[in-house]
Amino acid sequence: MSRPPMSLGQPTKRDRQKAILEIVEAEAVGSQEELRRLLVGRGWDVGQSTLSRDLHELRLARVPTDDGMRYVATDQAVETEHARAALETLLPQFFDRVDGVGELVVLHTLAGGAQPVAAAFDTAAWPDVLGSVAGDDTILIICRSAAARERVIRKLEKMAEG
Amino acid sequence: MSRPPMSLGQPTKRDRQKAILEIVEAEAVGSQEELRRLLVGRGWDVGQSTLSRDLHELRLARVPTDDGMRYVATDQAVETEHARAALETLLPQFFDRVDGVGELVVLHTLAGGAQPVAAAFDTAAWPDVLGSVAGDDTILIICRSAAARERVIRKLEKMAEG
DNA sequence: GGGGGCACTGGAATATTATGCAGTGACTAT
DNA sequence: ATAGTCACTGCATAATATTCCAGTGCCCCC
Numbered sequence: 001m002s003r004p005p006m007s008l009g010q011p012t013k014r015d016r017q018k019a020i021l022e023i024v025e026a027e028a029v030g031s032q033e034e035l036r037r038l039l040v041g042r043g044w045d046v047g048q049s050t051l052s053r054d055l056h057e058l059r060l061a062r063v064p065t066d067d068g069m070r071y072v073a074t075d076q077a078v079e080t081e082h083a084r085a086a087l088e089t090l091l092p093q094f095f096d097r098v099d100g101v102g103e104l105v106v107l108h109t110l111a112g113g114a115q116p117v118a119a120a121f122d123t124a125a126w127p128d129v130l131g132s133v134a135g136d137d138t139i140l141i142i143c144r145s146a147a148a149r150e151r152v153i154r155k156l157e158k159m160a161e162g
Numbered sequence: 163m164s165r166p167p168m169s170l171g172q173p174t175k176r177d178r179q180k181a182i183l184e185i186v187e188a189e190a191v192g193s194q195e196e197l198r199r200l201l202v203g204r205g206w207d208v209g210q211s212t213l214s215r216d217l218h219e220l221r222l223a224r225v226p227t228d229d230g231m232r233y234v235a236t237d238q239a240v241e242t243e244h245a246r247a248a249l250e251t252l253l254p255q256f257f258d259r260v261d262g263v264g265e266l267v268v269l270h271t272l273a274g275g276a277q278p279v280a281a282a283f284d285t286a287a288w289p290d291v292l293g294s295v296a297g298d299d300t301i302l303i304i305c306r307s308a309a310a311r312e313r314v315i316r317k318l319e320k321m322a323e324g
Numbered sequence: 325g326g327g328g329g330c331a332c333t334g335g336a337a338t339a340t341t342a343t344g345c346a347g348t349g350a351c352t353a354t
Numbered sequence: 355a356t357a358g359t360c361a362c363t364g365c366a367t368a369a370t371a372t373t374c375c376a377g378t379g380c381c382c383c384c
Binding site for chain 4: 013046047048049050053069151
């Protein structure tokens with residue numbers, strides 16, 4: 001393995017994807033192999049398969065230009081990335097507790113925290129999540145499955161820690 | 163040949179590309195082979211190589227979604243395409259001379275040409291370019307590097323020829 | 325009519341991207 | 355400790371896209 005796997009405080013997949021977004025915004029990247037070389041130059045040792053998967057998750061589109069192909073961030077990708085950052089700020093701030101049953105997650109926040117958190121959460125558009133409804137201090141999250149619910153709860157708890 | 167080549171009143175490449183746009187807007191097309199089948203269904207007998215070229219000319223991007231790949235005409239692609247076309251019109255019209263040093267390019271235009279050219283230029287958003295400032299007949303372009311400057315100058319000269 | 329140039333195309337060769345599979349470390353529950 | 359998930363990754367390969375090359379028809383000029 002080129003990089004240690006997920007672990008708090010370590011370089012994560014998410015960090016790498018952030019680096020990818022920065023590179024792609026700054027330079028005209030035309031192929032995954034080229035992107036790979038640029039990443040290696042910045043200290044990321046990563047294989048092409050992983051990049052294919054990263055680009056997919058980041059929703060980076062490959063668009064044809066006069067100077068050949070180029071990967072560009074779709075507005076949506078930028079938006080969800082923004083929302084993710086917002087969530088990481090808001091959750092530690094407002095998180096109270098989380099629980100769930102079946103496909104449902106109930107996230108309790110401090111008073112008044114549900115609306116802003118839910119707004120960011122919706123925009124973040126997690127694949128496991130169908131949608132959410134927010135009151136004043138409670139958010140109901142509807143997941144795609146019970147397994148999805150478990151992943152969502154774990155992820156929320158992790159983000160809430162800061 | 164599957165179709166008659168360019169000729170007045172006959173089905174042209176442009177017609178086919180129009181059909182491609184319609185299909186792609188209506189359905190989630192994930193590969194060129196799939197698009198080819200759809201076109202055949204509408205009476206267009208065309209090879210995959212040609213589609214690759216068409217998609218390139220139409221600036222259709224291949225974006226990853228949860229349900230696999232899909233070709234779309236992104237707003238951004240459309241926008242920069244407009245800017246590119248505008249630039250190709252304006253440059254031959256207003257170009258006077260171009261020079262540069264370090265990361266800077268100085269583009270001289272005929273009187274009053276700097277503003278419209280710079281507007282199109284900015285929207286075109288070349289990856290090599292950080293930004294530009296325009297006066298009445300001069301545009302200062304700030305590039306990412308000296309190498310980028312050279313590419314930019316070459317490209318500008320080429321476009322200016324018409 | 326006979327080039328020569330041009331725009332366009334398909335098939336094959338090539339380049340690039342997506343994915344099945346297996347392996348790894350972290351974590352959890354038993 | 356052991357077994358079972360899970361998230362993540364690279365390698366090998368399948369799937370897909372791009373490019374090279376040769377061929378065709380049209381048009382213009384001699």
